[in-house]
Structures are given as C-alpha cells and as structure tokens.
Amino acid sequence: MHHRILIAASLLTPGVALAEITASTYLGGGVEQGFVGATGWYFTPSTDVVVTRLGLLDLGDPGFIDAHQIGVFRAADDAALVTTSIASGLTGELIDGSRFVDIPELALTGGERYYIVADNWFNDTYAFGDASVEFAPEIAWNGYASSPVNDIFNGIENIGGQEGNLGPNFRFRLVPAPASAGVLAGAGLAWSRRRR
Secondary structure, eight states, rough: OOOHHHHHHHHOOOOSOOEEEEEEOOOOOEEOOOOOSOOOEEESSSOOEEEEEEEEEOOOOSSSSEEEEEEEETTTTTEEEEEEEEESSSOEEEEEEEEEEEEEEEEETOOOEEEEEEEOOSSSOOOEOTTTTEETTTTTEEEEEEEEEOTTTSSSSOOOTTTTOOEEEEEEOOOOOOOOHHHHHHHHHHHHHHHO
C-alpha cells in the first residue's frame, strides 16, 4: 500500500534532464566584422539556469582561424565564473551556427547580471545589429561588452550598442522547481491516516 506515496513523489520530482537551450542564434544580416580587443555581451537570465557549454559563432568557412579564450563573468564584481579555451579548426559541436565545448556546469541566478566575452577576433568574425540575433526567452541582452585590449580579464566595459552582439555564446538548461516538501508531507500524512 505504500506504493501510493512513491507515485506521488515521482510526480513531483523531475525524472529526466531538461533539454539544453542555445542562448543566442544568428539570423543573418547586421554587421559581420573582426575586432582588436576582447568582445562579447552582457545578459541577465530571467530565471535560474545552468550553463553547460561555451561556444563561438562560426561565420564564413567552417571552423576557426585562431584559438580563443572565452569566459562568463559576474558583472557586479567582474569575477570569472568559468573560462575555457576553444582551439582553432573544427573544434566543438556545431549547434545553431555556433561551435560549443563542454565546461563544468555553472549555475547562474535569475535576475543577476553577467557577461560573456572571448578574445582573438583579428581573423575570425562576430556579428551584431538589431534583429540579426535572436536570444532565448530566458536570456535578456544588456549591452555590448568590449575591451580595448585582447584580454578577457582586462578592461571589459558595457558600451550599450545595437542589441544582438554575438561572438561568444553558451548553452544552458533551466533549473526545475524543487519538489514541494509540504505536498509530500501532506501525502504521507493522508496515507498514514488512511491506514488507521
């Protein structure tokens, strides 16, 4: 008879991993260009998310001419939360126009501002321009991240600009709502009374 409690718990606890979502996708148009410094974009997730991969937009011939360092930073204090390198060539898995590599999963808090940047845009190109980039509904674009030097750890500033700057990119999963302990406790209490 205790199986009813197990069934109630299974209905409240997610049984499968949520699908990955690409943060930004290039739609075409806008401007495609290189840059002398590190570049990227500021963003705010509308809900808690888990970043699973970092990547770069792959424009032109397939693959990258140069290697790139890429990272996600907290905007409030410029703390590096995760960084990795993407090698030249056909590195990573091509999804939605960007090439992604796995990282240790990174939890981001909904409502907090972050930025993602990458270096080495001398030969590889990124894209920007209103309506040229589409963002996942859970990710709000907050401005163009730019540094005058080719260093993701130095001189990053939010300079606003046209919505849609896309060079560095990421994939993420939504964080499911936790199972309600109160509902589970209530189910157990109801079952214990029923047994009486």
